[in-house]
Amino acid sequence: METRVTPRQRLLTVLSGKIPDCVPVAPDFSNMIPARLTGKPFWQLYLYNDPPIFEAYVACAKHFNIDSVMDGYFGIQYPFEVSNQPPMEEFIVMGTPDRIVTQQSCKDGRKRKWVPKVSVYYIDNPPTRDIPVEKLGMSAVPGKFEPIEGRKPVDRGPEGLKCVKRLMGEQGLVGVFVAGTCAFTNEEGILNYFDHPELHGKWAAERIEQAERRFDYIMSLDEKPDFICVGGSGTLVYQTVEMFRKVAFPAVKRVIELATARSIPTHIHSCGPEKALVKIMAEETSLTVIDPLEIPPMGDCNLAELKRLYGKRLTLKGNLHTTEVMLKGTVDDVIRASKKAIDDAAEGGRFILSTGDQCGRDTPDENLRAMIDTARTYGKY
Numbered sequence: 246m247e248t249r250v251t252p253r254q255r256l257l258t259v260l261s262g263k264i265p266d267c268v269p270v271a272p273d274f275s276n277m278i279p280a281r282l283t284g285k286p287f288w289q290l291y292l293y294n295d296p297p298i299f300e301a302y303v304a305c306a307k308h309f310n311i312d313s314v315m316d317g318y319f320g321i322q323y324p325f326e327v328s329n330q331p332p333m334e335e336f337i338v339m340g341t342p343d344r345i346v347t348q349q350s351c352k353d354g355r356k357r358k359w360v361p362k363v364s365v366y367y368i369d370n371p372p373t374r375d376i377p378v379e380k381l382g383m384s385a386v387p388g389k390f391e392p393i394e395g396r397k398p399v400d401r402g403p404e405g406l407k408c409v410k411r412l413m414g415e416q417g418l419v420g421v422f423v424a425g426t427c428a429f430t431n432e433e434g435i436l437n438y439f440d441h442p443e444l445h446g447k448w449a450a451e452r453i454e455q456a457e458r459r460f461d462y463i464m465s466l467d468e469k470p471d472f473i474c475v476g477g478s479g480t481l482v483y484q485t486v487e488m489f490r491k492v493a494f495p496a497v498k499r500v501i502e503l504a505t506a507r508s509i510p511t512h513i514h515s516c517g518p519e520k521a522l523v524k525i526m527a528e529e530t531s532l533t534v535i536d537p538l539e540i541p542p543m544g545d546c547n548l549a550e551l552k553r554l555y556g557k558r559l560t561l562k563g564n565l566h567t568t569e570v571m572l573k574g575t576v577d578d579v580i581r582a583s584k585k586a587i588d589d590a591a592e593g594g595r596f597i598l599s600t601g602d603q604c605g606r607d608t609p610d611e612n613l614r615a616m617i618d619t620a621r622t623y624g625k626y
Contacts, residue, residue: 250265250266251415251416252269252310252311252312252313252415252416252417253414253415253416253417253418254415255267255269255312256269256312256314256417256418256597257418259560259594259595259596259597260472260510260533260534260560262560262594262595263594264593264594264626265594265626266625266626267620267621267622267624267625267626268587268591268596268597268598268620268624268625268626269312269597269598269620270311270312270597270598270599270616270617270619270620270621270624271311271312271313271314271417271562271597271598271599272309272311272565272571272599272600272604272613272616272617273536273537273567273599273600273601273602273603273604274302274305274603274604274608274613275302275316275318275603276298276302276371276603277370277371277603277604277605277606278305278604278606278608278613279298279301279302279304279305280298280301280371280606281606281607282301282304282305282308283296283301283304286368286369287366287367287368287369287370287371287372288344288345288366288367288368288372291366291371291372292345292347292366292372292393292396293393293395293396293397294396294397294398294399295395295397296397297397297399298318299315299318299319299409300409300412302315302318303315303409303412303413303416306413306416306417307416309610309613309614309617310416310617311416311417311617312417312597313413313416313417313418314417314418314420314472314512314534314536314562314597315409315413315417315418315419315420316420316472316474316476316512316514317420317421317422317474317476317514319401319405319406319409319419319421320401320421320422321401321402321405321406321421321422321463321470322401322402323458323459323462324402324462325458325462330351331351331352331353332351333349333350333351333360334349334350334351334392335347335348335349335364335393336348336349336350336387336390336391336392336393337390337391337392337393338363338383338387338389338390339383339387342368343367343368343369344365344366344367344368345365345366346363346364346365346366346381346383347363347364347366347393348360348362348363348364348378348387348390349362359385359386359387361377361378361385362374362375362376362377362378363376363378363381363383364376365381369606370606403466403467403468406419406421406466406468406470407467407468410468410470410471418471418472418510419470419471419472420470420471420472420473420474420512421463421470421473421474422473422474422475423456423459423460423463423473423474423475423500423504424452424455424456424459424475424496424497424499424500425475425476425477425493425496425497426475426476426477426480426489426493426494426497426513426515426522427477427478427479427480427483427484427493428448428452428484428488428489428492428493429483429484429488429492430477430479430483431483434483435483438488438492445491445492448492449491449492449493449495449496450495452492452493452495452496453495453496453499455496456496456497456499456500457499457500457503460473460500460503460504464507469509471510472504472509472510472511472512472533472534473500473504473509473510473511473512474511474512474513474514475497475500475501475511475512475513475532476512476513476514476515476535477493477514477515478514478515478516478517478602479515479516479517480493480515480517480519480522481515481517481518481519481521481522482517482518486521486525489522490525494525497513497530498529498530501530501531501532502530502531505531510533510534511531511532511533511534512532512533512534512535512536513526513532513534513535513536514535514536514537514602515535515536516537516539516543516544516601516602516603517539517543517544517602518544518545519535519537519538519539519544519545519546520544520545520546520547520551522535523535523538523546523551523555523559523561524554524555526559527554527555527558527559528555528558532559533559533560534559534560534561534562534597535559535560535561535562536561536562536563536564536597536599537562537563537564537599537600537601537602538551538561538562538563538564538601539563539564539566539601539602540564540566540601543566543601543602544564544601546563546564548561548563548564548586548589548590549589549590551590552589552590552592552596556590556592556593556595556596557593557595559595560595560596560597561590561595561596561597562596562597562599563586563599563600563601564586564599564600564601565579565582565583565586565598565599565600565601565616566582566600566601567600567601567602567603567604567605567608568605570582570600570612571600571604571605571608571612571613571616572604572605572607572608572609572612574612575612576611576612576615579612579615579616579619580615580616580619583598583615583616583619583620583623584619584623586598587619587620587623587624591624591626594626598616598619598620598624600616
């Protein structure tokens with residue numbers, strides 16, 4: 246009698262450089278599809294934690310029976326990074342049938358000090374956070390506000406991580422962030438980089454120190470994550486390669502070294518242009534896996550080329566187009582694209598069939614199932 250291989254076993258096999266029973270498959274549906282499947286307004290998940298989005302993701306992974314690579318969706322809290330400042334409170338400052346607007350504040354003596362930014366929680370989309378109040382035509386100090394009632398607490402500590410790993414079980418692997426490839430993610434950061442070249446070394450050293458402290462904390466836990474995340478969305482969107490190398494890369498490289506010494510896999514997610522990042526990681530680090538390797542116009546990756554150049558050094562994870570194929574395509578389109586990706590990158594192992602960044606909310610379930618079924622059948626070695 247043949248023993249059934251679990252998704253967890255399949256992923257551990259491919260990440261170790263060995264050949265699994267079939268090509269693992271993990272479409273990127275970290276947010277919108279899990280939220281949709283709950284049947285609840287999206288703000289119930291993101292604002293009220295009912296359920297938290299990471300729990301909805303695990304349920305979605307089980308629903309479709311994917312080989313789940315849960316890359317940092319559970320945001321573990323590092324106790325030494327909790328601010329000593331007065332705690333911030335979040336209040337509802339505006340509500341309509343399709344959105345809830347919240348704003349944070351803290352007590353400053355007898356007065357309440359408001360953050361001049363708001364978050365918008367939508368009924369059918371993930372939230373938009375840190376919007377300057379003036380962009381919504383709002384006052385920095387709200388005329389009225391009300392507490393958020395019914396929000397469920399979420400344990401972001403070691404017990405929370407244990408809970409998520411128990412929820413995931415054999416469906417896949419759970420990772421947490423320790424370092425990030427993005428040092429600059431907005432206009433202010435970019436200007437700061439060019440205005441203060443004398444601080445680049447200091448910033449890099451601070452990131453290394455922070456990352457080493459985080460890694461030591463993770464290693465002190467009774468139950469550790471299955472892998473370490475060191476990526477960041479759009480690494481080469483706001484940053485040039487030079488900016489990345491000077492400020493972010495030293496900490497990323499250090500964490501990969503530390504994790505490799507402990508035989509813990511490392512993972513980078515970086516949507517957008519990524520070809521140069523793959524080259525750096527393959528040639529200068531022992532990174533385990535990188536995704537989503539998006540094709541033009543969203544990215545600049547050619548899966549077959551990356552496999553030829555770097556497929557023996559790290560595991561490639563990608564890269565079906567999330568709109569033209571997964572959202573708008575037919576089942577036949579998905580099957581055709583899945584087979585091409587398998588043909589381009591599966592030989593010799595070190596490949597996980599996935600999509601580009603974040604499948605859209607309305608991606609047909611039958612397209613996701615077609616992708617998964619193709620990996621299980623056509624993806625046999």
